[in-house]
Amino acid sequence: MAKVISKGIGTFYHHYPRVATIVTAHAKGRDNAMAVAWHTSISFSPPLYGISISPKRFTYQLIVDSKEFGVNFLPFEAAELVASVGGSKGREIDKFQKFNIATDKPVRTAVPILKDAYAAYECKLVDDRGYGDHRLLVGEIVAVHWLKESFAPEEILDLDKICPILYLGHDLYLTTSKDTARSLDREVYGKR
Amino acid sequence: MAKVISKGIGTFYHHYPRVATIVTAHAKGRDNAMAVAWHTSISFSPPLYGISISPKRFTYQLIVDSKEFGVNFLPFEAAELVASVGGSKGREIDKFQKFNIATDKPVRTAVPILKDAYAAYECKLVDDRGYGDHRLLVGEIVAVHWLKESFAPEEILDLDKICPILYLGHDLYLTTSKDTARSLDREVYGKR
Numbered sequence: 001m002a003k004v005i006s007k008g009i010g011t012f013y014h015h016y017p018r019v020a021t022i023v024t025a026h027a028k029g030r031d032n033a034m035a036v037a038w039h040t041s042i043s044f045s046p047p048l049y050g051i052s053i054s055p056k057r058f059t060y061q062l063i064v065d066s067k068e069f070g071v072n073f074l075p076f077e078a079a080e081l082v083a084s085v086g087g088s089k090g091r092e093i094d095k096f097q098k099f100n101i102a103t104d105k106p107v108r109t110a111v112p113i114l115k116d117a118y119a120a121y122e123c124k125l126v127d128d129r130g131y132g133d134h135r136l137l138v139g140e141i142v143a144v145h146w147l148k149e150s151f152a153p154e155e156i157l158d159l160d161k162i163c164p165i166l167y168l169g170h171d172l173y174l175t176t177s178k179d180t181a182r183s184l185d186r187e188v189y190g191k192r
Numbered sequence: 193m194a195k196v197i198s199k200g201i202g203t204f205y206h207h208y209p210r211v212a213t214i215v216t217a218h219a220k221g222r223d224n225a226m227a228v229a230w231h232t233s234i235s236f237s238p239p240l241y242g243i244s245i246s247p248k249r250f251t252y253q254l255i256v257d258s259k260e261f262g263v264n265f266l267p268f269e270a271a272e273l274v275a276s277v278g279g280s281k282g283r284e285i286d287k288f289q290k291f292n293i294a295t296d297k298p299v300r301t302a303v304p305i306l307k308d309a310y311a312a313y314e315c316k317l318v319d320d321r322g323y324g325d326h327r328l329l330v331g332e333i334v335a336v337h338w339l340k341e342s343f344a345p346e347e348i349l350d351l352d353k354i355c356p357i358l359y360l361g362h363d364l365y366l367t368t369s370k371d372t373a374r375s376l377d378r379e380v381y382g383k384r
Binding site: 004005010011019038039045049073080084104118121134136143145147148154157159169171172174180184192 | 195196197198199201202203204205206207208209210211213227230231232233234235236237238239240241242244263265268271272274275276277278279280281291296299300310311313318319321323324325326328330333334335336337338339340343346347348349351355356358360361362363364365366367368369370372373374375376377378379380381382383384
């Protein structure tokens with residue numbers, strides 16, 4: 001099979017699937033939630049998490065005002081909620097009310113934590129930097145809410161309990177195939 | 193189910209699975225490859241891609257020297273190669289030789305492009321910034337190598353052709369379950 005080489009690129013989806021998250025924020029009496037697929041951990045110590053969002057978003061303004069954000073990881077059953085949150089505007093409606101989103105109380109910030117999340121990070125903003133048409137927001141994770149029974153002892157996801165939401169682009173969602181899981185010891189493979 | 197709330201956290205895997213990539217670099221006559229799971233797109237225009245790696249890595253030094261890096265996306269059949277690359281040290285061995293890694297020629301940089309990749313980005317470094325124990329390297333994507341027949345018309349991955357490599361942490365790899373794919377039109381769900 002021959003490869004195509006593109007030098008000019010528009011939107012690019014080759015790097016998907018990505019875990020779909022719901023990012024939450026609270027400022028001046030307003031809550032909001034948005035769907036975010038561009039996110040990654042950035043440091044173990046201190047624990048830093050980065051999300052990349054457009055500065056046009058209402059959520060961005062709330063995060064800038066409050067210097068806090070939440071990152072919520074939801075089971076595949078909540079994929080419709082991600083689509084609902086992604087397809088509506090927090091400037092116009094209260095998404096929590098409209099989509100009947102239940103929340104848990106945060107402990108170190110004021111960001112809404114989704115009750116249906118199997119894990120959620122409360123983050124304090126430590127950097128807000130423009131790259132192209134997005135802003136990279138880096139937060140220190142100051143609290144983790146997680147369903148202990150959904151994780152294996154090493155704190156990796158227990159795929160018998162939870163199927164994560166993967167986003168492939170263009171409104172397509174899917175999950176993992178747990179039967180394909182393989183343990184490949186890097187120490188062994190690195191010496192082969 | 194009651195949630196646990198952790199305020200102090202060490203390594204954290206709640207946000208996995210993530211697509212496992214092989215990042216490549218070339219400087220001063222040396223090539224290297226490393227396994228990277230902390231990566232995300234950062235901007236559409238210009239197209240920017242971010243990877244987070246430890247400054248202790250040999251690959252980091254090559255990227256700083258050359259101001260270039262490659263990001264390679266591989267099919268699940270190559271999971272063992274990711275483990276091999278992740279479990280070996282480029283300062284000590286030539287991973288391309290040891291693991292018999294075939295490459296394609298880059299077109300806008302000098303970074304090795306993996307022949308087995310269904311997609312690969314050539315990136316020119318535009319920022320190198322320290323966050324905690326890692327460096328966030330932001331690159332502008334200056335060329336994309338991709339197998340056109342592995343992608344649907346919208347340039348999202350065709351899961352009938354390619355199963356991506358997902359990394360769950362602790363040396364566990366798996367792939368997607370294409371039968372679970374659902375199209376959820378955000379415009380429709382946002383109005384429900």
